[in-house]
Every structure is written in structure tokens, then in C-alpha cells.
Amino acid sequence: MTGGKQRIGLWMIGACGGVGSTVALGIAALGKRSVSTTGLVTELPPFTSMNLVGADNIIVGGHEIRKQTLLSAVGEMHAESNVFRLETIKACAPALGRMQKNILPGIVTGSTPKIHRMSDPGCVRRASSPASAIRAIGKDLSAFRARHRLDHVVVVNVASSEPPLAHRAVHDDYAALSRALSRSGATVLPSSALYALGAFAADCSYVNFTPSVGSRVKAIEEFAAGRDVLYAGRDGKTGETLLKSVLAPMFAMRNLKLKSWIGHNVLGNRDGMVLDDPRVKASKLRSKDGLLSQIVGYTPLAHTSIEYVPSLSDWKVAWDFIHFEGFLETKMSLQFVWTGSDSILAAPLVIDLARLTAYEYAAGRRGRMVHLGCFFKDPEGMGGHDFSEQWRHLSEHYAADAPSRKRRAKRT
Amino acid sequence: MTGGKQRIGLWMIGACGGVGSTVALGIAALGKRSVSTTGLVTELPPFTSMNLVGADNIIVGGHEIRKQTLLSAVGEMHAESNVFRLETIKACAPALGRMQKNILPGIVTGSTPKIHRMSDPGCVRRASSPASAIRAIGKDLSAFRARHRLDHVVVVNVASSEPPLAHRAVHDDYAALSRALSRSGATVLPSSALYALGAFAADCSYVNFTPSVGSRVKAIEEFAAGRDVLYAGRDGKTGETLLKSVLAPMFAMRNLKLKSWIGHNVLGNRDGMVLDDPRVKASKLRSKDGLLSQIVGYTPLAHTSIEYVPSLSDWKVAWDFIHFEGFLETKMSLQFVWTGSDSILAAPLVIDLARLTAYEYAAGRRGRMVHLGCFFKDPEGMGGHDFSEQWRHLSEHYAADAPSRKRRAKRT
């Protein structure tokens, strides 16, 4: 994974979790050219001709609230989930050690009690108010950018899922929100949103790979509009939902009527553990269930469940049972079983999103990135969920950009 | 399923087989408006605005080499495969009786011994040479068109699969082929190709829904070029291959590397019985296996097997095991199980193809229909196998046609 002269920061919220540590290991290994680029969308044409930032020029940092380090995290993943080669880990240990220096204590302001309990003493930055937490985040990011002389920093949220945010009037107006956040003990926003505000305050872009609210708040988008930033989200489309977004259009295009779509997910990683809280699960399931009706134009019975099965470690197994009606009212079925490692599926997409965001930044664009819909379960804007359509949208976005890209290339 | 003023013939080779009799029952039931249009692609937008021929104006006829009638065939399907409501069969029995009058003895010239054995005495038209068989077919078709005052006749091959045709020089030149076909006892072409020649000779269009060679012979296409006909094929994309054509692009677009794609099909209908002949199976499997490499750009290990399991009757169960590699060389898998009634899946597509071919004919177009690729496992032309792309190709074909359609509508 090589590329242009840009030099960027990839700052991960929850850096030493399964996804975060896999991203770090991946960037280290790609930097050494010791692994293939399988799984990276940006290593496919037409993206390979875009001169995107290379692995060597992506500096990794992040916030983390547990004692876990990048190296201990990948070691644990290897031992429990049977992923990564031990040689890769060994060869990348020095690089992970260097990245570790950029990993700072995170905030738990606005987090659930479960997250509080997961955090380790000494790994959490206490703040007198949400506003002060935001300021601290912003300072960390600015210092990181300055220290490493980065052209831009992309903050990616890969932390544990939060419960859905109940809408309040204060979420619609930045001025009001800003006042509320200054009060000590305010619980007006969860931490994913505070991180988004901190990123924007420091003129960093923000990508939300989780179902948490992140920047998806009117007042926060209002604030972003005035800053030198881009943003996109939310909830990475990695497994069962990815399949839904290619299979549902097939049923639609064949005029086969979906009666019921039942999905059952079992998984064993920290995400599964956090999702075992019914409130948090609600947030995840909401991201997952929206898409069927949008694609087929009616609402089949849909049911998705998620269970925490620790013996699976980082692996997720999803069984989907799809009951549909064909010609002359005949009922038929499709079932699938997806067996994938969550972090392994997510990590390359995080790297893709960082590269594509950095590209947009360099191209002078700012604000919401609606062309990245194919990466998300609950994408920005109205682009729809059909994966083929989303992919076409993405390629056309960059095809349209080709002439100006050539001009930019000449200038540099 | 209502439509314009066109009045067409839908002539099926193998009319009283599973697909043929389901098509007949479907057209009868649609004519009575007693069933939904589920399964018919042409009842989706944008096709609903094309004023395609309605069920009332599709006259069904065909060739058949067994004693089976349309009514006995659907009764058997109901009893053995648990498809169709008995009330539908009863209500449509008179209509099926009327269609039966248009069903004539077929040819077995060029067929395998297995097919010969399947045929019933008195249901087969003997011919002194392939050329004479072609003439007989052409006469049947012309008489059918004249008797029912049809604007056009579309011949659809839904007969049992044939073994692959070994290429010979005579297949490349119509004059030479024509001479060879005149010799008594010549075995230069299988019956599916003789039917195609008979159809073209009578200025009828020909659609090949099976993996048999049909019109896919250079010399036959040469002959078609001089006639007032259209043609398309081959091998309807109804189940496992349909899924391949939406799932393989997903893997490609996520840069996930396919290692192995193993498909196992069990089915219990006459198609399964005929496919139990290894030579015939080869033809079917060839249609199925081509697509993966075309879509992903490399050749994963692919293996497809088909077994005849009589207890399944018209049902087909396909298990596919897809082994793929993701980021950092991690192996993962997707499995699916497709449980569908073959005839039920195929029949509406046959009706779609007849309607769309009739539309093309009325619009004045002739020759090979490359825009119908989404219906076939082994489509005409170079359009590729990605189902979304094929669908887009199809809709764009008709969108481009909209202005001239309006003009035509005004004129009539």
C-alpha cells in the first residue's frame, strides 16, 4: 500500500480494542510490505490511480480507557481468536511500540456504567464538564498533529457501542448545546459525540465506524459546518448487513416478495459483551433493520438478534433465514451462515476511510461525505442501501474528480 | 398482468414439462387475475409503463414428446411437489384444455438415447432428415400463427438439457450446414438447434432457457441474420447462479479474495433425472462455472455438483460453501442454502422473456438481444455476469427507448 506525499494522522477512539489494534498491526505490516492488500477497497481500481496516502505516511494514535496496549491486544487476539501470524506480530512489535506513544487516556464522560467499569484507573482523563473533556480531546489532537507534522488528522471512532441517544431540543442548536455542555455533570451527550466535537474543534475530520451517535446531531453538524473538517458515518457495514444489502436488491429485481427475514448473530468479542446490554443492542439493531424496507419498498417481518457467546472470541457467526414468495404464491427460502472475524473485516475499511477522507481534504472539499455510503450500515444522506448502487456512487464520485486530480498532481 | 393491443404466441419446446406447464398455468391464472404478479420482472417499474402484452393476449402452444398433458403435469406437480393451490388448477383447467389443442408431437432427431426413451409412441414426429424435421417445425409454427392471427410468435426452449455440442467446421457456415442437414441420419446438430432453425425459418423469435446449444451456433446466427426474428439465451438464471452473480461482485468490491467456491445441488425433477447423465451434466456445469472468473478477475477453485434426488420432486436445494481470505490473510467463510422450486422460479422469467421479445419485435429491432443478460447463466454478448450491472443494462435499454415508445404509442 504505497501512495502520495501526503502525511496524515489516523487517531482512533478505542485504539487498543479489536478493530483499533488490528488497524495498527495492519498499517505496520503494510508499511513493511509483508502482507497482501486483500480487504482494502482503496487498493482496487479505480482507487489505485488516486495516489492515496501510503501506509508509511499514516501515523497512528488514539484514545484508550483500558490498560491494554496495541501489542497486548494483538497478542490476545492471536491466542484467543486464532488470527494473525505470530511472525507478523513479532516483526511489527517495534512499530506498535512507537504507535503506543501516541495513545493517551480517553474520557468516560457520558458513557454507560458498563463502559465505566471496563475502564482502568489511570487510563481515564477526568473532566470537570463535558466542555472541558472536549477541550482536552482537542488539545491531544492538535499536539499530535504538530508533533508529527501531519497534513491532516482523521479521527475514527472504533470504541464500544453506546445506547441510542434520546433526542432533546438542545441537540438542535449549537449555541444552546454549548451552554449545556459547560455545566459540570451534564449528561447531554454521550462520549462519542464529545469526541466528535473535540475533533472538529481541533480541525480534525471525524468518521464514526460504530452505531453510536457520534456527529449525527444537528447542533454538532452546525458546528462542523464552520470548521476545516469532513465527517462521515455510521456503523461499518462489514458482515450480515453487507449481505443484506446485496441480497435484498436481488429479491427486488426478481420481483420475489420477502415475507420474513430473520437474522441471528452470535459473537464473542468485547463488542458482543457491550451489546449484551439491551439498551445498547437497540442501537445496533436500529442500524441493521432500517435497510430492508428502503431497498424493497415494503416492510417484511424482520427480526435480528445478537447474542454474546464468549467461546467465539473475535469471530461472529450469523445465520439468516429469508422466507420469500415466488410465482403462484409459492413459498421458498434462502439461508446463509456468515463466519467472519469482526476486527479483520472492519480494520481495512477503517484504513480505507482514513485514506479517502484525507484525499477529500487535500482536494479542498469539506463537510459531510455522502459518497462513502457503501462503508456504512446507516450512511449519511439519502443514497439508499443497495450495495451495488453505493459502490457505483463511490466510483463515479472519483471518476468525476479525475480531471481536477490531474491538475492537482501537476501543481505538486 | 394487463397490457397493450399486441397479440402473441408463446410456443414452448417441452411444453408439458415442469417449466412449460407452470408457464401455462400461470398465464391462465394471470388471465383470470386470480393470482398476484409476484415473480414477474416485467411487472416491476420501469417495465410496467411499457404497455407490454397482457396475459389475455398470450396464446400458448408447443411441442411435446411425452403423453403428459398440461393438466396432468400441473396435477402431478401439485401432488408430488406441493406447489399450486388445487383451486387454481381447477379454475384454470378449461384454459389449459384450450392450450392443449396447440400442443403437437415434437422431434427427437438429434436427441440422446435417454430422451428417446422418455418419449412416448405417438408423441413423436419422425423425420427423414434433420432438414425435414426443421421444415415440419416451421410449418407447425406458421399454422399456429395463422390460426390465432398472432402478431408474432416467440419460441422458448424449456425442454430437457442436452450434452454440450462438440464444435465442427460445418457449424461455422450456413451453406455447408444446410447441405449436411439434408442427409438422412445426419447427427450434425441436436434437436434444440433444429428447433431454433425451424423457428427462424418460420420468422419466429427463439429464446433458449436451457443450457443446450439452441441458436448458439455461428451458422445458425448467420441464418437468423437474414430473417425477421430475434433471439436470446441461454440457460435461465434462477437459483444458485443468480446468487453467485450478486455475491461474487460483493467479494470483488470489498477486495475479499475468493479461495474456493463449492456448490452442491440436489434436485428431484425430470431435469435432475436427465442431468444424471454425466455428458449432460457437463453442459449444465459449464454454464454455471464460467461466471466467477469473469466477475472477480481471477480463477478461484470452483466446483459444482448436481445430484438427482427423486424425493425432492420439483424442489432444488443448493448448498454453497464459499471460502475467502480477508485482511492479514485471514480465512473466513460464507455458506448458503437455497431451497426453491425450479419450475416456479423459471416460469415467470419465461413469460417475461416472451413479453420483452414481443416488445422488441414491435419496436422494429431484430437479431441478438444482448440486453437480456440478467435472465441467463450464459448470456449473449460480452455484458458480464454481475447481476446489478445486467439489471442496469436492461433498464437503461428501455429508458433509452422511452421517446420512440411514446411516438409509437401515438401512432397506434
Next chain:
Amino acid sequence: MTGGKQRIGLWMIGACGGVGSTVALGIAALGKRSVSTTGLVTELPPFTSMNLVGADNIIVGGHEIRKQTLLSAVGEMHAESNVFRLETIKACAPALGRMQKNILPGIVTGSTPKIHRMSDPGCVRRASSPASAIRAIGKDLSAFRARHRLDHVVVVNVASSEPPLAHRAVHDDYAALSRALSRSGATVLPSSALYALGAFAADCSYVNFTPSVGSRVKAIEEFAAGRDVLYAGRDGKTGETLLKSVLAPMFAMRNLKLKSWIGHNVLGNRDGMVLDDPRVKASKLRSKDGLLSQIVGYTPLAHTSIEYVPSLSDWKVAWDFIHFEGFLETKMSLQFVWTGSDSILAAPLVIDLARLTAYEYAAGRRGRMVHLGCFFKDPEGMGGHDFSEQWRHLSEHYAADAPSRKRRAKRT
């Protein structure tokens, strides 16, 4: 299904439900010898040599709280679930009509609001107290026995599942229970238990095919001990649990360690609808989950879920994911998908249980039948859940009985 001279009554609680009406149709069809005996355990050796009561000598009756009749029920099952041949229904309609005369309004005393709402006006017998409901049930049963000159009546509960019964002191002492039941408005027992008491009061045997409490109450068993009756239960072992009870022993006997056993059931019949109430589901899941630990001797993570998917009608699809550890701590998995019609699986077992109970009665045995464990998810006594062991227990029970059977046969 032919047999001896005994003449018995099979009285079903919930007679016109899926299971009840399938039992009725089955007995009618078996009486006509128009169907095979597939599915009937008592038509296997060694049971075929026991001269069990034949279909002709089983008189069907029951209680029902809905307008549904046996005939309308089987018609609905045929139309919605694609089970039964229409000819079978037609041929058996007169017999079903005769049985229908033995079907009387049931009670809803002690039922959940959901069951109350399901009942139809005019189909429910109101009672001033539970004791009066019990008396009414007893009278119905005595009258049925007298009218048809039956040797014995076996009451089988095939009604909708109830929530688990919270234990109270009054459940442990029949005298106290009896007093409590005399009070109007008492809710000390659910209707399944009132039916059991009514059956015992009329000297009828009682078999509980559902997870409801039925006779599994200390005070009720105390009452039964003084009566001329037998009883057994509970919750018929028909599908997923049956599989568990053969697969779990396999893992145990190979010393393969179960880590997690996740089961996901989707079903569309009335049972599924009733189970959609979380309290009722608890009862069902309790029956299902007990067995694993008993069989393997430790407690793997076990999770079973049930969802109501109306499009499946009487069909149930169960996906089980079994994660286990083998030699050198290697994790492996077994998955299965069970696709069965619930009523079709249950009905022959209900007939088996009636025949075997009548046999015990004729052999002079009374009380709890522990040898019938292989029929139940939550069997009487301590016999364990291993299906092979249960089956052996059953055959040995009858093998031991062979000499006295011969003596009895001589006497008659």
C-alpha cells in the same frame, strides 16, 4: 394401525388446534388404512407385538375454546402450511364430523389474558370457582366414557402453552389446595392443572404434551395417588430438543467439550403466537434448556430463542450452532437446521402415548409413568435425557412385561 379388543377414549384439551386436529385426521385416516403408519413409535417392534388398541377403537373427543372445528382446522393447515392431501381430508370429513360431536366448550379459568382473547364467545364454559370448573370437566369426561362404553379415557393436553407456575405452599398439600380452589375467583392454578384434576376426579388418565404445569404439582400427584389413573408428561420432544438429546450424548461419549450451544427457533403457528409472550416463552425455554447439563455433566453456555414468524405457518425452522473443543484445545463446530411441521411431528406421539397409557391401564398399573421419558422434553422422574437410554428404558419396560402379557392374552 390395528390392535386388540380394548376400546378407549382419547380426549384432547385444545382438540381443534394444530396438534389436536392432526391427531383426529390421523386416527380417521389410519382407521381407513389409507395412510402409512410412519411416525408412530408404537408401530415399530417390539410394540407391534403388544396388541395395542387399534385406530378403530380410539374414540376422539375434547375441549376447545374457539369456534374452530376439526374439519376447518385441517383445511386451514392444508391451505396455509401445505400439509395433508386434499383427498385425505375429503375421505375423512365424515369421521371428523362424528368426532366433532364429542368436542365441548373448554374452560379459561386460570388462563392468561392472551388465551382469554383467543377464545370465542359460546365456546367457553364459565365456572363460579376453579372447583366448579374441575367438576364440569369431570362430568364431561364421565359422560363421554359412558356414552361410548369406553374401557378407559386418556386425556391429553395439547392446548397452548402457559407461563411457568410460581410455586406456593398451597401447591404442596391437596387438602389446602382443595379449599383454595373452592373460592370464587381463585387463581391458584392455571387451567392445565384444573384439567388434570378434572381428569383424575373422573378416573381418567392424564398426559401433558405441553410445557404447562398440568399434573406436575405435588398436591395434584397426591390426589392422583388415590385414584384409578395414570399420568405422564411433559412437553413433547419433537424437534430441536430431540436432536439435542441424541447429539449431546455423542459429544459426551467422545469427550468433546461443549463450549456453547445456541438454538434459534422460528415458527408460525398458534403455539408461536402464544409463545410471543415472554412469560410463556420462559416456560418453553425452561423445558428446553435443562437437558444439556444433565447429559454432559457440566454447564455449557446455552441459549435458546423462539420467534413468531407467521409466514411459516405450522412449520418450524431451528438453527443450532454448537461450539465445542476437541483435542489440544481446538475449537470446532456443528450446525444443524431442522425444518419440520410441528403438528405433524407431535400428532403420532400423542396417539402413541394414548395407546401406551391404555396398555398400562389394562395391565393393572397406576400412577406416574416414568418409562415414557423418551416422549418428553421434561420427563417424569430421574431417568435422564439421553434419547438412546430413554428408548432402551422403554423397550425394556415392555420386554419385562412380556410374560404377564402372555398370561393376560390367554385369559381373554
Next chain:
Amino acid sequence: MTGGKQRIGLWMIGACGGVGSTVALGIAALGKRSVSTTGLVTELPPFTSMNLVGADNIIVGGHEIRKQTLLSAVGEMHAESNVFRLETIKACAPALGRMQKNILPGIVTGSTPKIHRMSDPGCVRRASSPASAIRAIGKDLSAFRARHRLDHVVVVNVASSEPPLAHRAVHDDYAALSRALSRSGATVLPSSALYALGAFAADCSYVNFTPSVGSRVKAIEEFAAGRDVLYAGRDGKTGETLLKSVLAPMFAMRNLKLKSWIGHNVLGNRDGMVLDDPRVKASKLRSKDGLLSQIVGYTPLAHTSIEYVPSLSDWKVAWDFIHFEGFLETKMSLQFVWTGSDSILAAPLVIDLARLTAYEYAAGRRGRMVHLGCFFKDPEGMGGHDFSEQWRHLSEHYAADAPSRKRRAKRT
């Protein structure tokens, strides 16, 4: 895995293959008490009270025809199949090195060309005739026993599968066979049988874990009868067939009629590669298919296929589709997917068989071991294939032995 004072040799034909090297690693690791005894049948009660030989007292040796060593084999398995912990391999490397000294060049006399091609120069012992090959094997075994002062040596065949042996008259008479084997270039027996003869000649017991013929030849059994040996076989029951042997009895005991049982196995190890030869596959499939009819008493349509899918390495995935008929002729289905590592499943059973054979030897029994049926797809004798029955047979064998075991224990 600890035990009595016996000291035995476990000599494996194909010692450095997947199964052989896993056995070696397992014995080394068990000797260090660094792994659990999961997977070992002999570590379950009642076998734990039998004072079977412990891991420390099992000396490993064998024949091998490839350059592969035990250490290189387990390293390869770890890298390709993601089995074993690297720490286990490292800790056991010295022990594997010691075992390696007992591994000698094997014979290819009587092997297929494919096996010949797999062998490495210098790893094969050339012999002037089969008789001389047998003598060489016998010498190796005697020397091994003497060098390590072993009470008994158990030879276990874990080499690649051979094609089925066509029966010839000479196979029925040891004298005739003996003469034939003396001729140079004779091809009267495959190598698995020569190894059996070599083992018996040296008074070593022989266990055949493969579908090859081994000692299952009348003349060889005649020879064994006069020697101080035991023997058992053949084809270890580890995965799909194990499941068949617990599921088929369930269908039988519920009187559910099997219509079709279709099994599809994909696997990626050397066994899979060798099985890719249709003649060899025949041998394997024959072992697999016999059991259904024996268990259910009639012959359903059965089809088993095996495909070589290198990307799976040592993993095997089996999909079985079981179509069955229930009450009132209703068709239902069960499907399962088994995902297991072949070598990991087989290895502990090899250790079990060695321990149990050594126990029999010490108990003074000789000849064919019919009580070990639960370990094999194609067991010795007429014991049937029902796994529960086989298991009961095995436990009862040892229960019956308990009193004499106590006496023996006192004597020593």
C-alpha cells in the same frame, strides 16, 4: 493422562502425516501435563478406573515415506490450518526430536502410483519381494521393542487411503498367499496389508485407522490367529459418519422414514488429495455408506461425495441433507454442517486405541477386538453401527472385566 506400570510402543504407519504428527505432539504434551485430556475417550469414566498406560509410558515410533519430520509436520499444520499453540510446539520440540529417532523409511510395495510420487528418495525401503518387505517391517518392530524394553507394541495405520482390494482366491488361504508374496514383483496385497503381516510376524498388534484393507483379509486373519497379537479396524469414525451413527437411530426410533441422505464433504489435507483419485474415493465411500441400511433396516437413497479443496488445509466441512417422511406422508428435512479438523479429531482416538489394545494384551486376550466398534466406520464383526449401542458394548466389555482386573492389580 496418567496410568499404570505398563510400557508400550505406539508405532504409526505414516507417522509424519497429519494424524501421526498430531498423535506425537499430543503424547508429548500430555506427558508434560500441559494440555487437557479433552477428546480422549479413555479419559472418561469408566475407563479412568482401568489404570491404562499413561502418556509417559507410550513410546512413539513409525514408518514414513516422506522427508517430513514430526516437528516440520506440526509446524506446517499450525501455519496452514491454524491448529496447535506455538508454545505447545516449542515446549514439545525436544520430545518430538526424540520420537523422530524411532521413525524409519517405510515401504511403497503395493502402493498406488500417486503414493509412489508422494514418497521422497531416501525415505523408502526397497524390497525384492512383498515377503522381504514384510520381514523388514517385522525387524524394525522387534528392534524398536527391544531397544525401548516395551511390554507390547501396537501398530496403527494412519497412512493415506488405498483403493479397495479386489478379492482373489489367494486372499483366502495363508499358505497360498505366503507363496505368492515370495515372488518378486508380486502385487497381490497393498502395503497396508503387508504392514499388518509384518506387525503380526513380530508379535505386534495392528489397528487400522484407515479405509485401506489392512488385516481385513481372510488369510491374514488366519495368520494372526497363530500369533501373540490383537487387531481391530477399520476407518476411524471421526466426523460425518459419527453423526450418521447417532442421527440414523433417532429417525429409526421415531419411525420417521429416511427418503434421501446426501452428504457432501470438502477437505484440504493430504487425505483429501489422495482421495481425489476416484479409485481411492470408492474405498472411503464404501466405508461411509454401509451404515444407513444396517441401522434403519431399509435402503434410502444415499449419496456421499468428497472433494479436495486445498484452501481448507486440515479442516473438513461436511454438509448433509437428510430428507425424511413423517406422519401423513409429510416430507421434512434436517441439514447439518460439521466443521472439524480431521487430524485433531482422529489423534486422540488413535491414542485411545493404543491404550485399550495394550490393556487387552495385558489381560491376556488375543485376536480380533469386536468391542471397539464405536471407533470405526467399518467395524470388526456384526455389532452394528448405532453409536449408542456400540458405546454400551464397549463399557459393558470393561465392566465385565472389572473383577479379573482387580485380581490382576493385586498380583502386580
